[in-house]
Amino acid sequence: MDKVLLHIEHLTKRYDKDTVALRDVSIDFKEGDFVVVIGPSGAGKSTLIRCINRMIDATDGKILFDGQEISGARGQKLRVLRSEIGMVFQNYNLIGRVNVVKNVLYGRLGHMPLWKSLLGKYSREERKAAFALLEKVGLKDQAYKRADALSGGQMQRVGICRALIQEPKLLLADEPIASLDPKSAEIVMEQMHDITSERGLTCIVNLHQVDFARRYASRIVGIRDGQVVFDGAPDELTDEMTAFIYQGKEHEMKLKESGPSRQVSVKKVVVQNG
Ligand SMILES: Nc1ncnc2c1ncn2[C@@H]1O[C@H](COP(=O)(O)OP(=O)(O)O)[C@@H](O)[C@H]1O
Ligand SMILES: [Mg+2]
Structure with missing residues (x-):
């Protein structure tokens, strides 16, 4: 390429x-x-x-x-x-009080009309994609935990999922x-x-x-x-x-x-x- x-x-x-x-x-x-x-x-x-x-x-x-x-x-x-263009930040930029899978789904907001995003109406495909990404980074079983209950490394892996669900170029x-x-740094770099x-x-x-x-x-x-x-x-x-x-x-x-x-x-x- x-x-x-x-x-x-x-x-x-x-x-x-x-x-x-x-x-x-x-x-x-x-x-x-x-x-x-x-x-x-x-x-x-x-x-x-x-x-x-x-x-x-x-x-x-x-x-x-x-x-x-x-x-x-x-x-x-x-x-x-x-x-x-997907972004991954040093400080993760997750919403701590919101659960992990919702944080991932926020990556779809840029693709949705405003009314849909306000209602939090994600499609079945979007939800499936969020879980598939979480599984990929080994965090599927954390999907319903609050984001702020995760370790830094885990939060960054959620941040990566959020950027990827956006399907950026x-x-x-x-x-x-x-x-x-x-150790966490290595896992994050490896997965990314x-x-x-x-x-x-x-x-x-x-x-x-x-x-x-x-x-x-x-x-x-x-x-x-x-x-x-x-x-x-x-x-x-x-x-x-x-x-x-x-x-x-x-x-x-x-x-x-x-x-x-x-x-x-x-x-x-x-x-x-x-
Ligand atoms: N918002 C800003 N206002 C003024 N100066 C800035 C701002 N952001 C960065 N700088 C300055 O620009 C230069 C490059 O910064 P930055 O891009 O943050 O470098 P790096 O990410 O490599 O550490 C530095 O001198 C920094 O102090
Ligand atoms: Mg910098």
Whole structure:
């Protein structure tokens, strides 16, 4: 599969005159790819995802999603585009007092007319799909529990089901495992990777854990200070390149905090953040 699903051209995002979060980023994402975007905190990873799903407007540049311009989309067109892009969040964004299967079904709201969504009228097919997804991530027997009774890892797996029931063409995940212990993180990454590759679904995941990026990505993109400084296969990401990517703002901050000693190993900084 070589079709370009997402085409980004000269994308710049300036929050204010001193904060340029993305600088002239041009990059294509192909259908079926599992891309992991790495980079230190403050590099611009979340900003990139927010521009793609139009949570924020880019300052400059163009984003084409499946041939359609996202950047200028409004109203109904924007609604349709958004329904085709699934999101997975660091803090899961579930409704805690609502049960698990309902949380999954909320992923269908973008496809329903407002009156139906207000009545919570889901079709039999939608309910079946919700249970099938929960079974896939090993949470079928938790379907009627309140979401806030689950562990963090389980909540994130519910978050993945909610994004997938939307039947998106693109799945975006912003630091999906940053709040999880290593074992839960592994399960979440494993499931997200396996389910999306089974479906040939394109996935862009922001992570700061380089080890996870290496393990699951079909392609790794390194961002530093708002610019793409690496774009390649996992085995092309050398330790030197990793060090270079992470010599961004965070590295400078750590160096400042740790005083005049310039001997701080960059690799160590990466591990500390992972
Ligand atoms: N809403 C905002 N207002 C102003 N500056 C922001 C905002 N969001 C992010 N930034 C700044 O933009 C830069 C990139 O941030 P972000 O995209 O969150 O990076 P990352 O996700 O890689 O940590 C940082 O300097 C950050 O402080
Ligand atoms: Mg971020």
